[in-house]
Amino acid sequence: MSADPLIDSLLAALDARPDDLPLRLHLAGLLLDSGRSAEAIAQIGQALARDPGNDQAQALMQRALGGPAPAAAPAAPRPAPAEPPAPGDDPLAAYEQELADVVPPRFARAGDEPEPVVGEADRVYDVEASTVRLADVGGMTAVKERLELAFLGPLRNPELRRMYGKSLRGGLMLYGPPGCGKTFLARAVAGEMGAKFLSLSIVDVLDMWIGNSERNLHELFEAARRNAPCVLFLDEVDALGHKRSQVSSSSMRTLGNQLLAELDGMEGNNEGVFVLAATNTPWDVDPALRRPGRLDRVVLVLPPDAEARAAILEYHLRQRPIANIDLRKVVAASEDFSGADLAHLCETAAEFAMADSVRSGEVRMIEQRDLERALKEVRPSTRPWLSTARNVAMFANEGGVYDDLVAYLKRRKLL
Structure with a gap:
């Protein structure tokens, strides 16, 4: 079999398994043998980005850049490094500059900042510090009181929390018409707590390959756990946790099961992770998500008064x-x-x-x-939502879940 068809097959296989380092390095070797050095360097650079200490990748990089491949020898302590060569004398400096868009730099430091611990940096997920406070939210007195009771009060009073056995774990679901400030409220809670804020939506999770969506969801929760105390905001939670009885896709049912496991803390300790969810259609959310210990508190966010x-x-x-x-x-x-x-x-x-x-x-x-x-x-964009909510309040208020919605509609004489 000629080299080029084999290389094409390996490239296709690598697209399906991007983390398979042996496959990537085998492909890089074939590319070098075929005289396609630039493509080989790109593949080796991605391998080194995943495993900087990989001996085979380092040897292939030396070969690709024209240097001698390191001889195999028993592992031994490295001698103290000599003085670093001047930039003009470094044979790799010119290649680094030329291939900066493909191969990551060997060393990257900003001033005196300590280097991040490998595996701890949240490079993909935007974990931010919120500067919004509840005082910045106009009105919504009842919602603020509920948030104070559920999250902020226990956090500010650790002695009382320990005495009453109140855990910092828990979840709360905000629901109401679109555009009424549910996301802004979640940011305000994070700012009020002095906690990190991580927003999660369906596009951050879904992947075309089987199993990757569940892994993405787990990694997002892990990022929140590493940054605790952290407010993890599940935007449009009905898309992630739709009623499993109405979902025809087995992959979406599996994703819903993974979300339940993450909320239960089965995949890690959720202490200090405050889960806030938002949806315009709470009647489409799987009832299992509202079980005690998950998103067990539901708060109606109404149009502004x-x-x-x-x-x-x-x-x-x-x-x-x-x-x-x-x-x-x-x-x-x-x-x-x-x-x-x-x-x-x-x-x-x-x-x-x-x-x-x-x-x-x-x-x-x-x-x-x-x-x-x-x-x-x-x-007003809220009126179509209020029409739908009226039907839900009249015919689907099982267990009094939407009693606050019923009270609002009656107060507005819409029910």
Whole structure:
């Protein structure tokens, strides 16, 4: 069999098994034998990125770069290094610079920062420190009280927590219409706790290869455990944990089982990991996820009330040129608007004022007429959700899960 078809077959196999180092190094050797040094160096570089101490990879790299391959010898302590050669004398420096986009550098330091521990760095997952606080969230008094009871109070009072045997483990699911600040609330909880924040969505997990989705989910939970205390936010949890009775794909059912195992701490200690989930359709979430010890607390996040709408409007207008705005009229006319709808309302009013300025050639302020015109165009996005929620509250409120939703709909005379 000629070398090129064999190399093509090995490349296809490597796409399916990217972590198979023996296969990758065997391919690199064949590439070198075929005179395809640049491709060989790329493969060896990826192997060294996974296993920097691999002797075979180091030998192949020496061969690819034109240096002598190290002779096999019994392992022995290395002598103290001599003075490093000048950059111009280093035979690998020119190759490193030329192949910087393919082969990772041998050494990378930033000032006096300590090097990360191998295997501990969260290079893929965006673990961040949240600067948002609950005081930055307008309104939502009942939601804030529930969060204080579930998470923040026990964290601030460790002695009482130990006395009452309150664990820091646990989960809470936020549900409500889209655009009402569920993600913002989760960031505010992390900021209030001084904890790290890690957001997880379906695109971070799903993979086309069998078993990789479950591994990705496990690695995301591991990243949260390493960074505890950490708020792990499961965005659109209904996509990850849809009702297994309604899922036809066996891979999605397996992924749902993996999520349950991670929440139970069967794959690791979840102490200090606070799981917050958000969904617009809690009735599509698998009931097993709401079992005690998992996402056992459910909180309704409603469209902003009048006080919250005023705060949101002021926030989105604060850096725009405005004049003679009657905020009370706008607040009264924007019932059922979500936070995202109110932001879009301000953006639309600004567009009207800017278009008028372009036509007339004279810059003018954003006025009440612009907001009133925007109110005729922008419709609240929460109403379709409220219609669906009304049916759920009437016919699918098993066990009183949606009692708070029923109370809200009755208060609004929608039920």
